[in-house]
Amino acid sequence: MRSQALAVDIGGTKIATAVVDAGGTLRGAARRPVPAAADPTGAEEVFGAVRDCVAESLATAGVDPSDLVGVGCGCAGPMRWPEGAVSPLNIPAWREFPLRERLRDLVAGAPVYVHNDGIALAAGEHWAGVGRGVRNLLAVTVSTGVGGGLVLAGQLLHGGWGNAGHIGHVTVAADGPPCPCGGRGCLEVMAAGPHTVRRAQAAGWVPPAGQPADGRTLATSAAAGDQTARRELVRSGAAVGTGLASAANLLDLDAAVVAGGFAQSGPIFWDAMRAGFDRHAGLAFSRRLRILRSADPDRVALWGAAAFVLAPEQYGGWPDQPPPHA
Amino acid sequence: MRSQALAVDIGGTKIATAVVDAGGTLRGAARRPVPAAADPTGAEEVFGAVRDCVAESLATAGVDPSDLVGVGCGCAGPMRWPEGAVSPLNIPAWREFPLRERLRDLVAGAPVYVHNDGIALAAGEHWAGVGRGVRNLLAVTVSTGVGGGLVLAGQLLHGGWGNAGHIGHVTVAADGPPCPCGGRGCLEVMAAGPHTVRRAQAAGWVPPAGQPADGRTLATSAAAGDQTARRELVRSGAAVGTGLASAANLLDLDAAVVAGGFAQSGPIFWDAMRAGFDRHAGLAFSRRLRILRSADPDRVALWGAAAFVLAPEQYGGWPDQPPPHA
Structure with a gap:
């Protein structure tokens, strides 16, 4: 066969x-x-x-x-x-x-x-994942970095050098902090797990004894009521929502699939992402974007x-x- | 025939x-x-x-x-x-x-x-204008509004509802002013002629006697040394450059063609746009973007x-x- x-x-x-x-x-x-x-x-x-x-x-x-x-x-x-x-x-x-x-x-x-x-993720979600049948799809992953891929008009987009869909370096804050990419205020520096954890630590958050200072612990602290952890997690989610709105406004998308451990850390992140999107997606054609949760990212990557x-x-x-x- | x-x-x-x-x-x-x-x-x-x-x-x-x-x-x-x-x-x-x-x-x-x-502009620049032969092209127009269109992998992109390339509502400042679209900090509200003129007037700029308070007069004032006019024109150009960087980062573009009377108002706008782009395009694949000047927008629209x-x-x-x- x-x-x-x-x-x-x-x-x-x-x-x-x-x-x-x-x-x-x-x-x-x-x-x-x-x-x-x-x-x-x-x-x-x-x-x-x-x-x-x-x-x-x-x-x-x-x-x-x-x-x-x-x-x-x-x-x-x-x-x-x-x-x-x-x-x-x-x-x-x-x-x-x-x-x-x-x-x-x-x-x-x-x-x-x-x-x-990120491009494999988009292809996988579109071919056999939750993005199946979606004509204009963005896939985004939020974990140690922020990446993604695009299927537009039913075709996987490669980009000139093979980087289409790299949403992590869309600007969400023109005067935001420098990003390791050389830009400033990029979605990745505003929203990726390690950057968010670093900001929370700078603001006084300390992981519980014996826990690593990572995105998962931060989300657990936020869920347990730590206000600093919550604030930084909300900022991260809002930045992702802003980036989704920009992509929807630029590309007239039908749906976005969100994957990645940090994005899947619970309702605090997800609700902030949704609110950030709503705040920045004003036009009817962008507001219709369906925001989907990746169901099985490991399998999707192989698909x-x-x-x-x-x-x-x-x-x-x-x-x-x-x-x-x- | x-x-x-x-x-x-x-x-x-x-x-x-x-x-x-x-x-x-x-x-x-x-x-x-x-x-x-x-x-x-x-x-x-x-x-x-x-x-x-x-x-x-x-x-x-x-x-x-x-x-x-x-x-x-x-x-x-x-x-x-x-x-x-x-x-x-x-x-x-x-x-x-x-x-x-x-x-x-x-x-x-x-x-x-x-x-x-905006989509006709992109098709025209790609078919017979300065974007001929470019595989991944963004066309942008900056005048009373900010619009655009996309040709990706050599194909005109329509978008789900026919609005692909509508770069005017990409967010350039997450905490920026409200945009008439319902969003906030959109490129259009930061950069279009009338919005820029309004901000300059609020900051004390007054058009010379007998001149209309429009983008052309603002650009003339800036060129003549009016610091308020210059500052707002630079802000507008920088916002367009930021939007171009976001699009290049998201789409891995080869070139962008910029049209529209306000964008063609002279070197103050153009240099600020270029600087804004350089500030936000950090990755090699986005830095390579060629930024082209539309040569004949009226003809391009018909093309x-x-x-x-x-x-x-x-x-x-x-x-x-x-x-x-x-």
């Missing part, structure tokens, strides 16, 4: 793979932590974990590489695209790592597509990677030539 | 028409002011001016309606799309005016496409209208069924 793809999802902390068929069924799901190899000499150690996952998936599913239509991979960015030379912020061992080439070696002959994880291969009429259109990167 | 279209451009103050061939040549260009018919009973008077323009264009070009591939029209919004029932803010005599139906009566049998003027008809493979894709408007 050749209507199946190998799907690979590489985040900052975990590697996941599965064999996916045209109906979206996952078989042979495998998962490894990203080895904590801290310098470029560890690049092969990290790739070894990918290779082990792939081997496990193929063996468990009983699939030979020659049975695959191709390999799709969503990976944390940044990357050179479509070459798939990746430099994930949270995987320091990989800098310009030739992931696409190396995956090709594992499955000789099958085409390999590597894309930013999206598989969709690159299995549904090219909607998620293909990859350039033959790389764009002239700076 | 059937490879020609009738192009119609209806703004708040003027109506323009021409016959356009597949090479972009305009013949029989005609122009009328929009009659100052202030209430709905004047709807026919306004349409009469359109009819006169169309008749003049066809007569001058020596073209019979049966020689047309179709009619394309860009019109000031808002409108119901693709029905083409228009309610232009600056033409109070038209409220839900069935423009598409009425144009159809003038050229029996030919298909008629009516779209928002765009004609492109709907003459180049449907790039500017078509109109829905057969209207979306479920609220």
